[in-house]
Amino acid sequence: MSRKPCCVGEGLKKGAWTTEEDKKLISYIHEHGEGGWRDIPQKAGLKRCGKSCRLRWANYLKPDIKRGEFSYEEEQIIIMLHASRGNKWSAIARHLPKRTDNEVKNYWNTHLKKRLLDQGIDPLTHKPLASNPNPATPTTSEGQDDSNPNLDEQSQSGSMSPKSLPISSSSCSLQKISNSDETPRNNGSLSSNKCRFKKSSSTSKLLNKVATKASSIGNMVSASMEGSLIRSTTFSPCLNDVFSETSQFQMDEFAPFSHSSDQHITDHMNEDINMDFDLSNSEFSFSQFIEQFSNIEAEEANAIGGYNQDLLLSDVSSTSVDEDNMMQNITGWSNYLVDDSDFSYDTNQDFDDKNFI
DNA sequence: AACAGTCTCAACCGCCTCGAG
């Protein structure tokens, strides 16, 4: 045993990396590959700790890292996974393609945590704060989310905020995808013994709800990719491009969500496409889709107690949605939510709504 | 324009796990 420690030595540089250092590290890794971090600084001519090199590479220099704003879908995935797993940033990041744990962690600490607090939700427990009996409707200006300028815009302009969207009980048949016992139907990716998240909490109820709805959308997306959508249902030209270029549509990139099945898709298609949003509208945008999708959720979301429309949709209108990634995200998200081995399921246990706030 | 306060996020720190020896 004669290993030398990783980070000992005089004259090791700390602080921000320079462009020159980045070039050296990239060049070395391109030539020799990752690994052996202890020796990389010396071999690459860097006065850095090997650990620092690994971090720099993993978080910022790797070619397949996605930078910039988090999409609406990514935000929701982070919130949901954090609710179930806590501060397991690497575990959460694994389900966000091309995002790093550090970036997810930072985004949570600087954006999402505050938003939850503004919503009156404890970011640790994901339950309503005890001091706020009505978290869904912050009453003071301080309670509003300053990070979402659209709230003010909407209230001033009179345009419909997600919270004020009219509830249309007949607008959508999504609820039909549940069986009479309220367990989500088996959609292929959802095996019959994986029907329910075991934990009885407002969070798990939300997870079940979203899984149910999202799996429906996922089916639609999956079906469309396989050309099984009925002829009258068309997406916008942009989305059609995505579907027609299936060779470029690499679900494998979305590793945790890569499996999909066409089983039962046909069963759900008629229901899914009966939704009010007009998929044949060439002006159809994802933001509009989410807004309309939210209509039927508004009433139920308020009843959940913890999460409400402000949280789930607070940034929809302001978030620039990458529609290419969106198609992957919806399918992946839905598959993930209903088929993640990290969760425990109890087939026989019905939801106990009494446990919900 | 200048200053103070706040926010963001890249990077560091220290602990933990796992595997090699």
Place this chain on the structure above:
DNA sequence: TCTCGAGGCGGTTGAGACTGT
């Protein structure tokens, strides 16, 4: 079986950017 180091992870820090006065 034990020791030790590499790699991984989550928490924290602090410099720079941003915002308000």
